[in-house]
Amino acid sequence: MNNKTELTHLLKIAHPIIQAPMAGASTPELVAAVSNAGGLGSYGGAATPPAQLRQVVRRIRALTDRPFAVNLFAPAVEECEFTSQQQAVMSEVFTRWHNELNAGPVPEPISILGPFAEQFAVLLEERIPIFSFHFGPAPVDAIREMHTIGSRVLATATNVREAKILVEAGVDVIIAQGSEAGGHRSTFATPYDQGTIGTASLIPQVVDAVSVPVVAAGGIMDARGIVAALALGASGVQMGTAFLACPENNIPEVYRQAVLNGQDEDTVITEVFSGRPARAIRNRFVREMEHYRDQVLPFPAQISIGRRLRQASTEQSNPEFISMWAGQGVALAEALPAGELIEKLVQDCQAIAAALQATVQVFNPGSI
Template sequence: MLNNEMTELLKIKYPIIQAPMAGGITTSKLVAEVSNSGGLGMIGAGYMTPVQLREQVREIKELTSNPFGVNLFVPNEFKVTENEIKSANQFLNPIRQQLNLHLKDNFELPDFNNVFETFIEQIKVVMEEKVPICSFTFGIPTSEVIAELKQSNIILMGTATTVREAVKNEKAGIDIVVVQGCEAGGHRGSFIDGDQESLIGLISLIPQVVDNVSIPVVAAGGIMDGRGLMASVYLGAMGVQMGTAFLTCIESGAHKVYKEAILNANEDQTVFTRSFSGKWARGIKNKFILEMQKHEPLFPDYPVQNTLTQDIRKTSAVQNNQDFMSLWSGQSPRLAKSQTVESLITNIIAEAKKLGSMEAK
């Protein structure tokens, strides 16, 4: 039951994928340990320069001979006006004052052409370094990019939050689709349906996607243990992608304050916010989210808002102040543990096998 078309395609022992968490969480040690323990380690390369990505890929190759992958953000067109920036800074400047930061009016904002060029350079790195697996969030790359990656024999994974998005991934030539339930921590991977329409729970989403696509389906959102893995498999998924469970592992690069926040959180403490980045994401409620809640509709879209809050997030981390950090987490923080990657995967598989053998009786 735990070996299937997906594990064969990815050449992994267990149907467990470590979610690609951008922003320094997916250290080389974390990615390599997941792959060495029989799962699939993933680099969250969304915010990395092509040079940084190449360096990390080479570092991981020194630490594991097993397959690992890279996740990239698909760039989307965005527009921003000076008024939007001024209005956002009006709300953000009082927080900068609390953190003793310089108040800002002018920002070097992201330019779509630059963002797109970086994405194409990242794709080149993936091909040149012969990374076996590449996954995408926030959309599907162009048919040209997909064709190039396919020519290099790279296995492609897409993200979907609805059946329509999953079908679109399959039609585009994506090999495996990760379906992200609304329980998932961090940014939503939706790219067709509206924010409200794409908030489907994982138990509802898996069987509906499985009935409508023929490519392997991977379940993501709130899965932390062998029970979650087996439930996903029974619903038709061929594997799971787990973020929060790996985030609190010893090898993760998450800030110690961030790890502690998850380890001490309850299931009712996570909320959706777009205040940090301009894109909806699930995280642990803190002072920043509460203070910004009423202004959320006025904030510019991703990646503009993400750039505007960067100084606030970085300074909070330096000051060990969780009030203004983005503490992304899924809905199952009570199941999070501080442990090694090896221990996490060993426990998941032991529990899954035990459940499988009980059912066989």
């Protein structure tokens, strides 16, 4: 198979495979391993303070001389408003689990994202080659500034409307996120239920609607998914869950085991971890917190208030109170080093493409 697409030319990578940025899970080692293998490694920097982000970028550069991406959340999602009454109600809900896990008092919400302006300034100063962002509205000035240093900008859309808005804002590549995807739904321009289109339906519609390369994301776990996405018109794929079992990432061992044992029925889109819809492996927290979903604090306060419970759960190797983001393809995750995973994906794509050439003979006139 020819691995070259519009995307590989634009991003100067060998294979049209992007390892998804995963805030809290991606590491410089993961990013560099993917980029060194010819894919595009991406670091999820949304919750990384600016000074640390600079160290991360320098560490990636020490490990690879290939292109890589750094991802932030659009600045609009950093702040939220809620009353002390709402906070008191949610603290009360958390208290019983804190007591059960001896996690101490429920903490006050603090800022855990950004600040975008300072993070972004670091990325500009470090002249990162590729910037991507999740959520919206699009930070138009930031996109322009990235372009002035010759860098490319990628952003996620969950429907055609969002894809058009992002292209209008200057984004170079659209990541079309189907509802199978692990992690947060990036929906920003419509109600959430209008941004839950499956990958196979979403990709061709976005491809038809915009003139820039489209990357398919959501439920793509192996070469079958990659070839299918290319057949749907995508120029490449972005895969997150497939990299969750790689040893280079930064997830707790209980989370890794939940990924390796995950089944097709195990994930759910829920707002209870963060205040925004995200796909995660169902656990006790999801089941019990769903009763209080109307009282969940807005994003990102809900993630912040849950930080001590997640930490206690992790320390006790208890998967029941950790936000284990994962997509619907989780059962297909393989525990391979990231570089080997890229090599295997590329080889398998070549084998599938060759087999498909034989299969599509059936469409030749007179073949029956």
